Amino acid sequence: MKPAHEKYIPFVPLKMTRRAWPDRELKAPPVWCSVDLRDGNQALIDPMNVREKLELFHTLVEIEVGFPSASETEYEFIRTLIEGGHIPDDVTIQVLVQAREHLIRRTFEAIDGAKHVIFHFYNSTSTLQRKVVFHTDVEGVKKIAVDAARLIRELSQPALDAGMDLRYEYSPESFMGTEMDAAVEICQAVIEAIGATPEHKVILNLPTTVENCMPTTSLTKLSTLSPGCPAGTAPLSPCTPTTTGARAWLPLNWACWPGPSGWRPPCSATASAPATWTW
Numbered sequence: 001m002k003p004a005h006e007k008y009i010p011f012v013p014l015k016m017t018r019r020a021w022p023d024r025e026l027k028a029p030p031v032w033c034s035v036d037l038r039d040g041n042q043a044l045i046d047p048m049n050v051r052e053k054l055e056l057f058h059t060l061v062e063i064e065v066g067f068p069s070a071s072e073t074e075y076e077f078i079r080t081l082i083e084g085g086h087i088p089d090d091v092t093i094q095v096l097v098q099a100r101e102h103l104i105r106r107t108f109e110a111i112d113g114a115k116h117v118i119f120h121f122y123n124s125t126s127t128l129q130r131k132v133v134f135h136t137d138v139e140g141v142k143k144i145a146v147d148a149a150r151l152i153r154e155l156s157q158p159a160l161d162a163g164m165d166l167r168y169e170y171s172p173e174s175f176m177g178t179e180m181d182a183a184v185e186i187c188q189a190v191i192e193a194i195g196a197t198p199e200h201k202v203i204l205n206l207p208t209t210v211e212n213c214m215p216t217t218s219l220t221k222l223s224t225l226s227p228g229c230p231a232g233t234a235p236l237s238p239c240t241p242t243t244t245g246a247r248a249w250l251p252l253n254w255a256c257w258p259g260p261s262g263w264r265p266p267c268s269a270t271a272s273a274p275a276t277w278t279w
Contacts, residue, residue, distance in 0.1 A: 011213040014180070014220050035064040038096055042067070050077045057086065063118070064094040068110035069103035078110045092116035094169070099123035099148030108155045111164075119156075120169035120205065121148050125186055126177030138182045142189055145170070149193035168194050169203035176208045176218060 037056060041047050048056065050073060057065065065081060066074040078095065081087050093114060097107040099121050111117050123144045124133065130141055149170070156166055170190045172183055187204055196202040208218060 011217060013213075013217055016220060019220055034060055036060070038064045038066050038094075042070075047073070049073060050080055053077045054080060054086065057081065061088065061091055063092060064096065064120075067096045069097055069106040075106070075110050082111070082113045087114065089115060092118055092165070092167075094118040094120055096120045096122070099144050101148075101151060104148060104151055105155065108159070112159070114164060116165040117159075118167045118169050118203065119152060120171065120203075121152060122171035122173045122205075122207075123148065124173040124209075125183065126174030126209075127179065128177060129174055138179075138185065142186045145172070145186055146189050146193045149190045153193070153195055167201070167203065168196075169205055170194070171205040171207055173207055174209040175206045176212055176221065177210060180221060 037048075037053055041053065053066075054077070066078050068075045068078045078093075081093070087093060093111075093116065095107055095111060095117065097103050097120070104121065107119070111119070123141060124130075125138075125141050125145075130136055130138070134140060134144075149168075152168065159166055170187065172178060172186055175183060178186075183206075191202055191204075194202055206222060213221075
């Protein structure tokens with residue numbers, strides 16, 4: 001039998017002349033986002049019903065409230081929150097959706113009437129998913145992401161005109177299994193397509209969907225996204241969770257990539273986990 005340490009292909013580390021993240025210091029408390037109502041709920045053998053989810057919402061006043069296009073229960077729960085006036089005026093709810101047209105449209109129906117919303121959309125970008133699931137290349141998965149961003153921007157206008165405070169979040173799912181140049185290219189394209197500006201930031205959620213490297217490699221991979229950006233021009237990304245629940249803190253002063261005109265559309269950077277922090 002093959003020795004365990006020879007069973008898998010080793011992760012190739014990224015070469016950097018200097019890693020800045022070990023010297024960073026956290027200067028402000030993070031904004032905490034519990035995702036039990038969405039990520040936690042979908043992990044249960046028997047997912048919560050509307051009444052149970054409502055009870056948990058009132059206990060925690062959670063932000064990521066669900067995946068409204070995934071099931072009728074998820075959809076009805078979010079409609080119950082909005083129509084029943086359960087969401088405090090100073091709370092922003094977050095919803096999740098795949099980068100698929102009919103699911104995006106359904107999600108906009110679910111959040112109609114909400115005051116503050118983060119619209120989180122995603123598609124997988126990893127080499128394995130491109131080969132096995134999508135049967136396409138980097139350009140193919142980038143098109144999925146960009147088409148979704150453009151549709152979301154279009155469908156957002158009536159909600160914005162009605163006074164909704166609407167922000168966007170994008171996840172290149174399986175980020176840790178995506179080549180760095182491809183990840184940068186896809187995220188940059190989404191930032192431009194969604195119309196990010198200094199006044200309207202986009203959140204980039206960089207999931208370690210399947211853990212395939214050491215935490216130090218994860219930190220280095222994130223820090224290489226914007227090697228030349230000045231410190232402090234964007235919020236920090238303080239954690240990268242592993243599938244075992246460990247946390248690797250990222251005190252990065254991390255800015256976004258230049259936009260088409262040279263400006264840097266600011267973003268927040270988060271990590272996919274049972275809890276997500278952003279500031």
